[in-house]
Amino acid sequence: MERHVLESLLAGDDEASVIALATLRSGATYWVADRAQPAGQHAGVFKRRLQRMRMHGLEPLGLERAVQLIREHGRPVRTGFVDAADRTWTTLLFLTEDGSALVACAGWPLPLVARKPPLQERGWRTLGLTWTSIPGEAAGNATVGHPR
Template sequence: MERHVLEKLLAGDDEASAAALAALRSGATYSVWDTTHPAEQHAGVFALRLRRMRLRGVEPLGLERMVQLLREHRRPVRGGMIDSADQKWTFLFYFTEDGSALVACARLQRWVERSPL
């Protein structure tokens, strides 16, 4: 998927997709997967991850909403991710099976391993 197409699809009204769009326009790298999977499968995985993150005191931007939207979608989705240029954030997004519309987007803080001193 070309960058300008992804930018157009991320022009949503929620904070996560707005942040993803800003990251993309600031030089972030991205990938969109060729395969599709049932939306419910992704919703289940991210519902578990959300619970674990909350136990650690982390509230990822848009992840609860993404789980809800994926559950409601009930059709296959095509996913992808954006890694911010500063390497602080990863954005996950899901489109309709044909890639014509955004279903959901969330921002996760990247885990960076620190080298021992």
């Protein structure tokens, strides 16, 4: 798919599309699959990824809505990615089977690092394992399923 075609598909007003278009116009790399896959397959996979991201304190922009939209679409979708030139952001695209329209998109910052250990917030004790923090925040302890 040519860059100008993808830019025209990202003309939506949702935040994920706006960011994807700005990223693409600023020199991002992109990739679009040649073949489509069943929408239900993608919806299931990305619903689980959304749950895992949230479990680790991450909230991807538009992913919950994207899962809903591709499930409602019900027909095969092509996937794609737009990766910022500086590798700080990625956008996941879901296109119609023929690539003529955007079904949904979602994005998140890179690298994926947890902001806070999720179980620590629930009163679980840590076992002294370290976890990676976002630059500018102090590292903490990982938590592993042992209640206090």
